[in-house]
């Protein structure tokens with residue numbers, strides 16, 4: 001169970017892609033800090049929420065595809081009806097597909113990657129922003145990637161999608177900053193999660209010399225920055241991106 005140095009008592013948090021990896025670690029951290037967490041995923045949400053509850057935290061599973069705009073509205077309406085507020089949204093759900101090269105990637109695959117990784121982030125923000133603006137308080141953390149900053153091999157649609165996340169975070173961060181809704185992003189480097197399942201050992205080894213810290217991240221190390229960006233400590237941040245990549249983008 002990921003812990004949290006921050007307190008989120010009484011807050012309502014939504015974390016997408018929380019059935020595994022970075023999202024799951026973040027959901028655990030919010031719950032450890034006292035939040036009630038909506039654990040959103042297309043798979044694994046029940047198990048992740050049950051584990052949080054077994055550890056004494058507050059969590060509920062929501063099986064939702066982040067591409068489903070109506071599903072997003074229903075989730076936001078339901079949380080507002082029951083709790084009267086939504087304090088935190090972490091748009092973390094994301095996919096990568098092998099063989100994603102500009103000259104070859106199938107149109108259907110391009111659309112799927114852009115829809116999940118970029119449109120899903122916008123739909124999530126669109127669903128919660130009316131409530132956050134009405135309550136004049138909200139924190140949104142979008143999960144981008146080093147792929148938004150540098151060209152990664154075999155990741156054409158993926159890089160494009162994460163570039164969109166970065167640009168949207170910057171734009172929306174500026175748009176709503178004066179209304180006390182803070183929108184920022186994190187850009188993880190290689191993190192040992194299920195997303196790496198399609199990456200060969202050889203490909204992963206090629207990233208190691210590009211990672212000054214000399215190893216890859218574990219999910220709680222990325223989640224720690226997500227938790228900070230959603231905590232009181234980030235009170236003067238808006239439209240910012242924080243690299244959590246062992247120094248890769250600084251290299």
Ligand SMILES: NC(=O)c1ccc[n+]([C@@H]2O[C@H](COP(=O)([O-])OP(=O)(O)OC[C@H]3O[C@@H](n4cnc5c(N)ncnc54)[C@H](O)[C@@H]3O)[C@@H](O)[C@H]2O)c1
Nearest residue numbers: 017020021022042065066093094145188190191193194195
């Ligand atoms: N692992 C890395 O090396 C790495 C690096 C940079 C950025 N990221 C980003 O971090 C985020 C989390 O990925 P992870 O590494 O924890 O991988 P992961 O595969 O463990 O977790 C991603 C989760 O998103 C869920 N998901 C996929 N499509 C969905 C959809 N349409 N609707 C709802 N949920 C969906 C999956 O079921 C999964 O549980 C992603 O946005 C990813 O692009 C990961």
